[in-house]
Amino acid sequence: xxxxxxxxxxxxxxxxxxxxxxxxxxxxxxxxxxxxxxxxxxxxxxxxxxxxxxxxxxxxxxxxxxxxxxxxxxxxxxxxxxxxxxxxxxxxxxxxxxxxxxxxxxxxxxxxxxxxxxxxxxxxxxxxxxxxxxxxxxxxxxxxxxxxxxxxxxxxxxxxxxxxxxxxxxxxxxxxxxxxxxxxxxxxxxxxxxxxxxxxxxxxxxxxxxxxxxxxxxxxxxxxxxxxxxxxxxxxxxxxxxxxxxxxxxxxxxxxxxxxxxxxxxxxxxxxxxxxxxxxxxxxxxxxxxxxxxxxxxxxxxxxxxxxxxxxxxxxxxxxxxxxxxxxxxxxxxxxxxxxxxxxxxxxxxxxxxxxxxxxxxxxxxxxxxxxxxxxxxxxxxxxxxxxxxxxxxxxxxxxxxxxxxxxxxxxxxxxxxxxxxxxxxxxxxxxxxxxxxxxxxxxxxxxxxxxxxxxxxxxxxxxxxxxxxxxxxxxxxxxxxxxxxxxxxxxxxxxxxxxxxxxxxxxxxxxxxxxxxxxxxxxxxxxxxxxxxxxxxxxxxxxxxxxxxxxxxxxxxxxxxxxxxxxxxxxxxxxxxxxxxxxxxxxxxxxxxxxxx
Amino acid sequence: xxxxxxxxxxxxxxxxxxxxxxxxxxxxxxxxxxxxxxxxxxxxxxxxxxxxxxxxxxxxxxxxxxxxxxxxxxxxxxxxxxxxxxxxxxxxxxxxxxxxxxxxxxxxxxxxxxxxxxxxxxxxxxxxxxxxxxxxxxxxxxxxxxxxxxxxxxxxxxxxxxxxxxxxxxxxxxxxxxxxxxxxxxxxxxxxxxxxxxxxxxxxxxxxxxxxxxxx
Numbered sequence: 001x002x003x004x005x006x007x008x009x010x011x012x013x014x015x016x017x018x019x020x021x022x023x024x025x026x027x028x029x030x031x032x033x034x035x036x037x038x039x040x041x042x043x044x045x046x047x048x049x050x051x052x053x054x055x056x057x058x059x060x061x062x063x064x065x066x067x068x069x070x071x072x073x074x075x076x077x078x079x080x081x082x083x084x085x086x087x088x089x090x091x092x093x094x095x096x097x098x099x100x101x102x103x104x105x106x107x108x109x110x111x112x113x114x115x116x117x118x119x120x121x122x123x124x125x126x127x128x129x130x131x132x133x134x135x136x137x138x139x140x141x142x143x144x145x146x147x148x149x150x151x152x153x154x155x156x157x158x159x160x161x162x163x164x165x166x167x168x169x170x171x172x173x174x175x176x177x178x179x180x181x182x183x184x185x186x187x188x189x190x191x192x193x194x195x196x197x198x199x200x201x202x203x204x205x206x207x208x209x210x211x212x213x214x215x216x217x218x219x220x221x222x223x224x225x226x227x228x229x230x231x232x233x234x235x236x237x238x239x240x241x242x243x244x245x246x247x248x249x250x251x252x253x254x255x256x257x258x259x260x261x262x263x264x265x266x267x268x269x270x271x272x273x274x275x276x277x278x279x280x281x282x283x284x285x286x287x288x289x290x291x292x293x294x295x296x297x298x299x300x301x302x303x304x305x306x307x308x309x310x311x312x313x314x315x316x317x318x319x320x321x322x323x324x325x326x327x328x329x330x331x332x333x334x335x336x337x338x339x340x341x342x343x344x345x346x347x348x349x350x351x352x353x354x355x356x357x358x359x360x361x362x363x364x365x366x367x368x369x370x371x372x373x374x375x376x377x378x379x380x381x382x383x384x385x386x387x388x389x390x391x392x393x394x395x396x397x398x399x400x401x402x403x404x405x406x407x408x409x410x411x412x413x414x415x416x417x418x419x420x421x422x423x424x425x426x427x428x429x430x431x432x433x434x435x436x437x438x439x440x441x442x443x444x445x446x447x448x449x450x451x452x453x454x455x456x457x458x459x460x461x462x463x464x465x466x467x468x469x470x471x472x473x474x475x476x477x478x479x480x481x482x483x484x485x486x487x488x489x490x491x492x493x494x495x496x497x498x499x500x501x502x503x504x505x506x507x508x509x510x511x512x513x514x515x516x517x518x519x520x521x522x523x524x525x526x527x528x529x530x531x532x533x534x535x536x537x538x539x540x541x542x543x544x545x546x547x548x549x550x551x552x553x554x555x556x557x558x559x560x561x562x563x564x565x566x567x568x569x570x571x572x573x574x575x576x577x578x579x580x581x582x583x584x585x586x587x588x589x590x591x592x593x594x595x596x597x598x
Numbered sequence: 599x600x601x602x603x604x605x606x607x608x609x610x611x612x613x614x615x616x617x618x619x620x621x622x623x624x625x626x627x628x629x630x631x632x633x634x635x636x637x638x639x640x641x642x643x644x645x646x647x648x649x650x651x652x653x654x655x656x657x658x659x660x661x662x663x664x665x666x667x668x669x670x671x672x673x674x675x676x677x678x679x680x681x682x683x684x685x686x687x688x689x690x691x692x693x694x695x696x697x698x699x700x701x702x703x704x705x706x707x708x709x710x711x712x713x714x715x716x717x718x719x720x721x722x723x724x725x726x727x728x729x730x731x732x733x734x735x736x737x738x739x740x741x742x743x744x745x746x747x748x749x750x751x752x753x754x755x756x757x758x759x760x761x762x763x764x765x766x767x768x769x770x771x772x773x774x775x776x777x778x779x780x781x782x783x784x785x786x787x788x789x790x791x792x793x794x795x796x797x798x799x800x801x802x803x804x805x806x807x808x809x810x811x812x813x814x
Contacts, residue, residue: 131641204648212637212644242652246659253754258744261663265672277746278672283663290659 024133025559029140030119031452034445037111038526040147044102047095049519050074054087056512058494080159092493093162094180098154100165101188104295105195106147108437112302113199113237114143116444117206117230119452123550124224126215126567128560131208139201146194153180153187161185164491166292169262169284173254176269186255193248196241203241206234215549217569221326222588224548224573225319228326229305232333233298239337240294247287254279282347289340296433297336300400301329303440304371307393309573310443311378313546314390316584318574320377321370328367328374335364345413346420354413361411368404372397387544388462392443395470396436402474403432406481421491424484427477435473442469442525449529450543454555455536461528465521472518479511545585548573552587646792650799653762657803660755661810667747668814674746675814679735685728686808692721693801696794706784708777715774715790718797722767729756748814755807763800769793 020028053070057063063071071085081091118136122129130136153160158179163171167188175182210231214223223231253259258275265278312319319325341349341357349357375397384390406428409415419425442465449457486504488495495501495508542551549567550557567589575586637644667673699714733753736742741749773789776782782790 132645200649200652204645204652207648208641208645212639212641238648238652239655242656243659246656246663249754249758250660250663253743253750257750259750259754260672260744260747261667261750275744277674277744278670279747280667280670283666286666287659287663 022137024129024137026118026122026130026133026136027452027557027561029136030115030117032140033110033114033118033143034116034452036144036147037107037115038529040102040106040110041522042526043151044099044107045519045522047099047102049516050087051092051095051099052512052515054092054493055495056509058496060085062496087493089493090162090179091159093164093178093491094154094160094184096491097162097164097167097180097188098150098160101150101192103434104165104299105192106150108299108434108441109195109199109295110143111441112299112306112437112444113206113230113233114140114202116226116302116306116441116448117202117234119448120226120550121206121209121230122213123451123553123557123561124227124548125210125213125218126549126562126569127209127213128562128566130205131213132205135201136205139198139205142194142198142201146191146198149187149194150191153184153191156183156187158182159184161188166288167251167284168288169251169254169281170264170267172284173251173262173281174267174269174274175255186252189248189252189255193245196245196248199237199241203234203237206230207238210234215566215569221323222569222572224305225308225322225325225329226302226305229301229303229308229329232329233301236294236298236301236333236336240291240298243287244291247284247291250287251284282344285344285347286340289343290337292343293340294333294336296429297332299433299437301333303396303437304329304400306444306447307396307440308371308375308378309548310389310393310447311375311397312574312576313447313544314385314387314393315378315382316385316576317378317382318572318576319374320380321374322572322574324370325374328370331367332364335360335367339364339411342411342413342416345416351413358411358413362408364411365404365408368400372401372404387446388457388459388466389443389447389544391463391466391470392439392446395466396440396443399431399436399439399473402478403428403430403436407432419484421489422484423480423488423490426490427480427484430480431473431477435477439469439473442466445529447544448550449532450539451550451553451555451557453533453536454539455532455534456539456543457528457532457536461524465524465528468521468524469518472514472521475514476511476518479507479514483507483511545583547575547585547587549588552589640788642788642792643795646795650796653799653803656758657755657807660751660758664751664810664814667751670747672747674748676736676741676746676749676752677739678752678811679732681728681731681735682808682811685725685732686804688721688728689725689801689804692718692725693798695721696797700791700794703782703787703790704784708780708782711782711790712774712777715770715777719767719770719774722763722770722797726760726763729760732756748811752811755811759800759804759807762803766793766797766800769796 014023019025023029023032053067057067060071068085071082075082075085078091081088081094118130118140121127158181161167161172161180161184162178163181163185167185171177171181172185175185210223210227214220250259250261254261254263254276260276260279262279262281262284263274263276264281265276267274267276308319308325339357339361341353342361345354345357406424410419410425410428446457446462449455483504486501488501488504488508489498492498495505539555541553541555544551549569552567553561569588570591571586571588573588575581575588577584578586639647695714695718699711699718702708702710702714733756736749736752743750743753769789770793773782773793776789
């Protein structure tokens with residue numbers, strides 16, 4: 001950006017469709033991403049509720065009578081999956097696949113980078129829009145298309161795929177391997193390929209915008225941490241998604257072109273030797289996890305950035321160790337590319353490689369711990385304002401630490417041998433990369449909602465939502481860790497078939513009841529969100545007394561964001577409780593005393 | 599909104615926290631922003647580099663699969679169609695012609711620039727034609743997509759590279775029409791040089807893939 005004085009373009013009055021639907025305005029695109037992702041979250045959440053229903057009461061004989069109407073209703077809605085009140089095992093597996101896929105890609109990746117990234121990047125760096133607005137709009141529409149494709153997998157013959165969100169070969173490479181592995185699996189691959197392309201377009205845009213379009217004075221070391229996290233995430237996305245795309249293309253040819261990349265030679269199916277000449281099923285795992293582990297940080301890093309900024313705002317203190325936060329996020333991102341083998345300790349990997357992957361995996365604990373202590377340092381001695389965004393940001397830190405600690409056992413190859421493919425894994429990754437980012441996402445939504453819609457969300461409902469969700473999430477996912485230690489396998493659909501699991505079935509029931517409660521709490525959020533859009537209390541320009549650029553704009557900001565002149569940034573975003581200052585926060589544009597204003 | 603006063607600062611000290619750091623006038627960072635230069639490349643060029651980074655990772659994924667599968671006992675080499683040598687030469691020549699386009703545009707010579715873009719496009723189409731001929735040669739030799747792992751990669755990687763080259767041809771068509779509309783000048787013709795970068799990259803990528811097929 002060579003000049004700060006830039007005339008606003010003449011914006012002709014746009015009709016409703018151009019303004020709110022086929023818009024190239026980053027704020028509208030961000031909100032479109034958020035609303036679409038919330039819809040996908042509802043679908044993904046309902047799928048998990050059905051899984052929990054099955055796990056708590058696997059057979060009709062142990063089912064409480066009160067649930068009979070529910071089961072007969074489900075049977076009539078999904079006659080192919082639930083027949084006369086009994087869920088088919090393959091239907092349960094398709095629930096597993098679709099829940100994981102929808103939540104990882106279409107909720108977390110979409111809402112944190114697509115939603116908050118689009119909405120916040122230009123606003124917080126002092127730009128009028130993204131670098132390539134049309135590409136940005138295109139990325140949303142391709143994302144929406146991928147949502148439609150993945151949802152349609154639920155309705156085709158045979159239903160959704162069965163192989164989990166990781167789509168391990170050779171199951172995923174053979175259309176005849178199961179009912180959902182034919183059309184459903186094909187749609188899965190198409191949806192993920194579309195999502196990769198959409199993510200690449202978004203990533204290009206974010207990096208270019210953040211590097212070239214910062215306003216005068218907004219040096220890299222004056223960026224809010226949310227922006228740093230989005231920059232690093234976008235770079236991860238640009239480097240990781242194409243690898244998934246490559247794997248998806250090869251998989252598609254295995255399925256449709258008769259190639260043998262992931263299908264071993266001489267594989268028997270139904271008494272017949274398949275014609276495939278002989279490939280390498282583990283190759284899929286390598287390619288998938290080379291993408292898959294960075295994907296974890298594509299989800300977690302923006303959550304860290306958002307939580308950092310919110311913690312600082314509500315502690316009324318500067319973030320502790322700003323530069324170190326940036327360095328630790330960068331090193332987490334780098335390390336995420338060399339740890340993928342820890343998902344494959346039990347694939348016959350040599351112990352030497354296992355030790356190497358253990359080492360790189362445990363190294364991630366260092367920057368993660370640095371960040372955690374910096375969050376604690378930020379809170380130390382602060383007069384914390386426990387507003388709803390802050391509660392959710394605190395919960396993010398709590399969940400991230402709890403889930404991260406159980407990760408140490410899984411990242412160590414020796415202990416992973418015992419824990420692999422048990423509910424310990426399920427509990428771990430849900431805490432660290434599902435619930436933690438979810439809570440950071442809620443923190444962000446409650447925090448920026450006033451800027452998005454010009455209205456406040458109801459604080460009482462928000463607190464109710466928080467407490468039920470917080471307790472519910474810990475009951476669900478902490479208990480899963482215990483179930484895993486007791487040997488509860490990961491993808492079984494009827495735990496009662498295993499004698500050693502019968503004594504702990506009560507825990508499954510507790511988890512299910514807590515999960516239903518957790519799910520119900522999200523209805524409070526959805527109600528609060530959608531009613532507040534229209535009927536919430538009008539928001540002021542800066543309801544949280546925050547310092548970053550977007551809080552100087554009207555709520556919601558107009559097209560082009562800033563007035564005739566772009567703001568000039570004078571300081572970093574964490575000038576809270578500066579000694580001697582009139583207020584306990586100083587906006588980023590406020591000039592130092594005695595200095596000329598530009 | 600509570601207002602920070604000296605008193606509240608004192609109170610914080612009592613509960614054992616370190617005093618809040620006093621930031622230098624003008625901001626919390628080291629004021630390096632005052633000397634921070636504007637980002638050295640344009641939006642378009644940075645975006646292109648990121649796109650190329652993504653394409654590198656895409657073909658990096660394919661290459662690593664190639665290397666892993668090459669070590670399997672089931673790997674069988676197939677003969678490389680001879681026409682690929684010719685199409686490689688054609689693509690290398692097109693890198694020269696797109697460079698001529700840039701040279702002509704730098705001198706503000708619109709006529710030659712249009713001609714060189716056209717020639718580049720024709721060479722690009724000729725290359726794609728050569729790839730189709732290569733597929734036909736392979737089919738005639740009885741080597742199909744599923745025949746061996748090597749032949750699968752030959753078909754899929756030439757195809758994927760071809761699709762990316764078609765994207766380059768689209769970009770060439772765009773700059774050609776823009777040149778006919780006199781949109782570019784000797785000093786302002788970034789899309790042409792972005793096109794050239796992409797084209798050279800596709801050229802280099804092909805040479806890399808071709809060497810990989812040969813060395814299999």
